[in-house]
Amino acid sequence: MISEINEEKIKDYFSEKVQTYQFEIHDEIDSTNARAKQLYAEGTERAVVIAESQTKGRGRLGRSFYSPKGNGIYMSILFKTGREATDAVKVTTFAAVAVSRAVERVSGLKAGIKWVNDIYINEKKVCGILTEAGFSNESRGIDYVIAGIGINVYGREFPEDIRDIATSIEAEIDRTARNNENAALQTPDRNQLIAEILNQMEPFVTGEETDYLEEYRERSVIIGKRVNVINGNVQYPALAVGIDDDCGLIVEREEIDGNVTGERKVITAGEVSIRLQK
Numbered sequence: 268m269i270s271e272i273n274e275e276k277i278k279d280y281f282s283e284k285v286q287t288y289q290f291e292i293h294d295e296i297d298s299t300n301a302r303a304k305q306l307y308a309e310g311t312e313r314a315v316v317i318a319e320s321q322t323k324g325r326g327r328l329g330r331s332f333y334s335p336k337g338n339g340i341y342m343s344i345l346f347k348t349g350r351e352a353t354d355a356v357k358v359t360t361f362a363a364v365a366v367s368r369a370v371e372r373v374s375g376l377k378a379g380i381k382w383v384n385d386i387y388i389n390e391k392k393v394c395g396i397l398t399e400a401g402f403s404n405e406s407r408g409i410d411y412v413i414a415g416i417g418i419n420v421y422g423r424e425f426p427e428d429i430r431d432i433a434t435s436i437e438a439e440i441d442r443t444a445r446n447n448e449n450a451a452l453q454t455p456d457r458n459q460l461i462a463e464i465l466n467q468m469e470p471f472v473t474g475e476e477t478d479y480l481e482e483y484r485e486r487s488v489i490i491g492k493r494v495n496v497i498n499g500n501v502q503y504p505a506l507a508v509g510i511d512d513d514c515g516l517i518v519e520r521e522e523i524d525g526n527v528t529g530e531r532k533v534i535t536a537g538e539v540s541i542r543l544q545k
């Protein structure tokens with residue numbers, strides 16, 4: 268059964284540490300990230316904006332994000348921060364670890380991370396994250412962060428352009444349960460999943476997170492795999508070999524015929540996307 272999103276129910280699942288957020292829950296909105304940005308401009312320092320559907324859901328690299336009613340969680344977490352500009356990549360990668368932990372905790376499914384912050388279950392994408400940060404001219408640090416999270420919770424039908432890579436938590440529970448009758452899995456209550464994401468994000472919001480890089484690496488679904496690196500019009504096949512201490516992806520370029528050339532490159536998140544080779 269599809270759970271209604273409700274502020275009080277979300278709060279029932281909060282851990283003690285989670286500080287108060289201003290909540291906005293919309294039936295339909297253009298983009299929860301856009302709304303969070305507007306709230307910050309109006310003086311709000313901490314908010315969670317959630318919508319049942321988005322008409323202009325934003326994805327990474329200027330793409331749109333499929334956000335139909337009733338299927339998912341579309342949420343943006345806004346918080347003011349005094350972090351250094353060099354921490355920007357941590358927002359992105361910590362959010363990926365936090366969402367993975369939350370998905371696992373409430374569903375029982377194993378969640379992996381496709382660099383830089385897509386969440387994968389059984390080799391398909393269940394969640395995309397778009398983090399946006401505002402920088403201060405004075406301090407040259409980060410003023411505020413918006414972590415926009417889109418999760419396919421229910422549903423098995425996806426538009427043709429994403430059908431091959433998209434899945435939902437519910438669909439993966441069915442698939443996993445068919446293969447392993449003993450797996451302890453449950454389709455999550457969306458309120459519980461939203462609360463668990465906020466619980467897991469809290470150490471980062473308060474600036475008290477412990478080292479999470481090793482976990483980020485362990486959750487990677489692309490290390491050791493052949494990928495296509497796509498940078499605008501430039502594309503090349505490569506082997507993903509590791510993640511460096513700044514969360515850059517280390518790849519070895521390949522020849523067209525599949526031989527590894529040995530030329531190493533470190534890719535930073537910015538404008539690059541990675542596709543797993545089939």
Ligand code: BTN
Pocket residue numbers: 297298299300301321323324325326327328330332340341342343385394395396397415416417418
């Ligand atoms: C991606 O996969 O490219 C990132 C998708 C991020 C989508 C979420 S849904 C909630 C928030 N609001 C948006 O407009 N985008 C993010």
